[in-house]
Amino acid sequence: MKTHHLHPSPLSLDQLADWFRPGAAFQLSDQSRQAIVRCREYLEAKLASGQDVMYGVNTGFGALCHVTISPEETAELQLNLVRSHAVGVGNPVPDPLVRGMLLLKARSLAYGHSGVRLETVQRLLDMANQDLLPVIPEQGSLGASGDLAPLAHLSLPLIGEGEVRFRGQQMPAAAALASLGWKPLELGAKEGLALINGTQFMLAYSLFGQRKAERLAALADLVAALSFEARGGRLDALDEGIQALRGHPGHALSAGRILQWLSGSPGSDMPRHQVQDNYSFRCTPQVHGASLDAMDHTRQVFTRELNAVTDNPLLFPDRDAVISGGNFHGQPLALALDYLAIAVAELGSIAERRTYRLLAGEGALPPFLTKGSGLHSGLMIPHYTAAALVSQNKQLCVPSSVDSIPSSNEQEDHVSMGGNGATKLLRVLDNTEMVLSIAFMTAAQALDLQRPGLRSSNAIENIMLLYRKRVPMLQGDRWLQPDMLATREFLSELRSLDGDEA
Numbered sequence: 001m002k003t004h005h006l007h008p009s010p011l012s013l014d015q016l017a018d019w020f021r022p023g024a025a026f027q028l029s030d031q032s033r034q035a036i037v038r039c040r041e042y043l044e045a046k047l048a049s050g051q052d053v054m055y056g057v058n059t060g061f062g063a064l065c066h067v068t069i070s071p072e073e074t075a076e077l078q079l080n081l082v083r084s085h086a087v088g089v090g091n092p093v094p095d096p097l098v099r100g101m102l103l104l105k106a107r108s109l110a111y112g113h114s115g116v117r118l119e120t121v122q123r124l125l126d127m128a129n130q131d132l133l134p135v136i137p138e139q140g141s142l143g144a145s146g147d148l149a150p151l152a153h154l155s156l157p158l159i160g161e162g163e164v165r166f167r168g169q170q171m172p173a174a175a176a177l178a179s180l181g182w183k184p185l186e187l188g189a190k191e192g193l194a195l196i197n198g199t200q201f202m203l204a205y206s207l208f209g210q211r212k213a214e215r216l217a218a219l220a221d222l223v224a225a226l227s228f229e230a231r232g233g234r235l236d237a238l239d240e241g242i243q244a245l246r247g248h249p250g251h252a253l254s255a256g257r258i259l260q261w262l263s264g265s266p267g268s269d270m271p272r273h274q275v276q277d278n279y280s281f282r283c284t285p286q287v288h289g290a291s292l293d294a295m296d297h298t299r300q301v302f303t304r305e306l307n308a309v310t311d312n313p314l315l316f317p318d319r320d321a322v323i324s325g326g327n328f329h330g331q332p333l334a335l336a337l338d339y340l341a342i343a344v345a346e347l348g349s350i351a352e353r354r355t356y357r358l359l360a361g362e363g364a365l366p367p368f369l370t371k372g373s374g375l376h377s378g379l380m381i382p383h384y385t386a387a388a389l390v391s392q393n394k395q396l397c398v399p400s401s402v403d404s405i406p407s408s409n410e411q412e413d414h415v416s417m418g419g420n421g422a423t424k425l426l427r428v429l430d431n432t433e434m435v436l437s438i439a440f441m442t443a444a445q446a447l448d449l450q451r452p453g454l455r456s457s458n459a460i461e462n463i464m465l466l467y468r469k470r471v472p473m474l475q476g477d478r479w480l481q482p483d484m485l486a487t488r489e490f491l492s493e494l495r496s497l498d499g500d501e502a
Helices: 013-019 030-049 071-085 095-109 118-129 148-159 173-180 191-196 200-231 240-246 249-261 284-306 331-359 380-396 418-448 458-470 481-492
Strands: 003-006 025-028 089-092 137-139 163-166 169-172 314-316 321-323
Touching (some): 013 200, 025 030, 025 095, 071 148, 071 191, 095 118, 118 148, 137 148, 137 418, 148 191, 148 200, 163 173, 169 173, 200 249, 200 284, 200 418, 284 331, 331 380, 380 418, 458 481
Parallel strands (some): 003 025
Antiparallel strands (some): 089 137, 163 169
């Protein structure tokens, strides 16, 4: 088991990938422990002096910030805050993302600007290490005053309330804590507010989405290469000179990856009868490249947020300052989530058009890629599914971040709606993965129908050999949904998309 230490220092997305490997465990570094303790001692000294009014520490919340809370009511205030904000609805957040939320919340608190106690941060890490995962409904965040509802559900088990998934079962959090011999925490001043203020719900979706998006972009280039080969597309559209005259790095990366897949292919040297291809082939590197450049931008945004402190108010012991600000506002993530969803959707959109062209009965390929068109429908209807998913992606990609509904009696009068953008991104990713899987299945069928005369590169042929062990060539109509699902599973396991050999 590899142990990772939380440090108040920058972490990259590539380093973060190690956190989510099976068997990873987490501890606070000495530096983080010292920062947390020092900040807590500073807050307690401020409270003892009785001289300062601090939002959410000795005042009410939101529009009730003008209401002063007595020292005797401080603990009850924090308890009430977590309970009252746990109002999410909808499907549960997937377990890997819940575990990510626990770690991201602990990491943000570990910078020592939030005023929480050491045992509170440690309990978050203990929950992650034990895979004691809060049940968190995915809807309810406005993405502005932090991800209030999701983070309240994340925090309920700390106080022995709410539900968790533990050892393969969903159960009351109190029962899970008891089985481990843990006592519920009694939250101190500022702790409830620090726990539910922040962007860790949006951020967990962002980081997961970024990784999957980058992998789908690599898959899209493989699918494009296979489609080029199967249709006899003109590879001069991928020429380095064209790339250089445009200057977009994503364009060059996509074209280079497609050419690398096809390197050494005998089929690439066969004469082409068309002067130029349809846009869905000829402009593939321009479209894929634009999505890659968008992903490069979102990666920067998500990396900054990974290394951010996003609750409120924030404490600066060195400056003797407690400052209310807006670091919890999700606008940076909200815009990037919308942008990433659009970039991913475009990979599916152009892949669906290439699929259509392969089914159209052009050149040496029979209609719908079956030898008995009419008696057999071939791959006609999987294309329907791809078209339906592409259409739904278009609907999902209407930006969430352009909307705002004021809340809390107009105290929170501009919100990011990044929580909605986060959950939509996951659906766009899943839809696009299936569209690309159908495109791969179609291109593989088109290639095999031209055997033995057409052979591709060693890289493509190796993948085809592995693929046909899982999904046989279509000889006549059969139930195709299992083929589609098996194709998706095969591609999700393909190591060559991560830079390894197939």
